[in-house]
Amino acid sequence: MAAAKQAPGRGLPPVHLWNPAHCGEIDIVIRKDGVWFHEGTPIGREALVRLFSTVLRKDPDGIHLVTPVEKMKITVEDAPFIATRVDRVGDALTFLTNVGDEVEAGPENYIRVEMGKDGEPRPYVHVRRGLEALIARPVFYELVEMAQERETPDGPTLGVASNGAWYPVGPPHAHQV
Numbered sequence: 696m697a698a699a700k701q702a703p704g705r706g707l708p709p710v711h712l713w714n715p716a717h718c719g720e721i722d723i724v725i726r727k728d729g730v731w732f733h734e735g736t737p738i739g740r741e742a743l744v745r746l747f748s749t750v751l752r753k754d755p756d757g758i759h760l761v762t763p764v765e766k767m768k769i770t771v772e773d774a775p776f777i778a779t780r781v782d783r784v785g786d787a788l789t790f791l792t793n794v795g796d797e798v799e800a801g802p803e804n805y806i807r808v809e810m811g812k813d814g815e816p817r818p819y820v821h822v823r824r825g826l827e828a829l830i831a832r833p834v835f836y837e838l839v840e841m842a843q844e845r846e847t848p849d850g851p852t853l854g855v856a857s858n859g860a861w862y863p864v865g866p867p868h869a870h871q872v
């Protein structure tokens with residue numbers, strides 16, 4: 696499980712069970728490139744970023760750092776995580792994020808691709824409880840290499856299978872390199 700890889704012997708904190716009072720906003724920004732900033736300065740300690748990543752929660756009003764006694768809203772420019780690696784393990788696609796989460800795509804952890812304003816695909820994988828990872832471009836290229844064409848109601852579509860689910864990654868001609 697991802698939590699075991701992150702903190703040996705311990706799982707992720709049960710942030711979904713905590714209901715602290717909203718304490719406002721904190722000047723933490725997760726840029727779209729995955730770099731975390733506090734008060735305009737990059738957070739250079741990887742262990743601190745990993746710790747903060749374990750207490751992220753997505754609520755209807757945004758993404759928060761949550762502890763049993765505090766809830767502070769942060770700014771996330773795109774997705775809070777970046778998928779930096781993908782491996783095919785049997786019938787599953789396993790992703791690794793920039794903060795050490797390991798997630799298997801499947802019915803619980805979907806893959807989705809939306810088109811950006813620039814016309815480029817923006818692929819994501821669900822990590823946990825509504826939090827997603829943007830799939831890095833080189834990783835997305837690997838997915839496209841693994842993709843197979845299927846006929847769908849929208850016509851021929853490239854997609855990848857994982858844990859019994861199939862995820863479209865785009866039309867067959869759109870991602871040719």
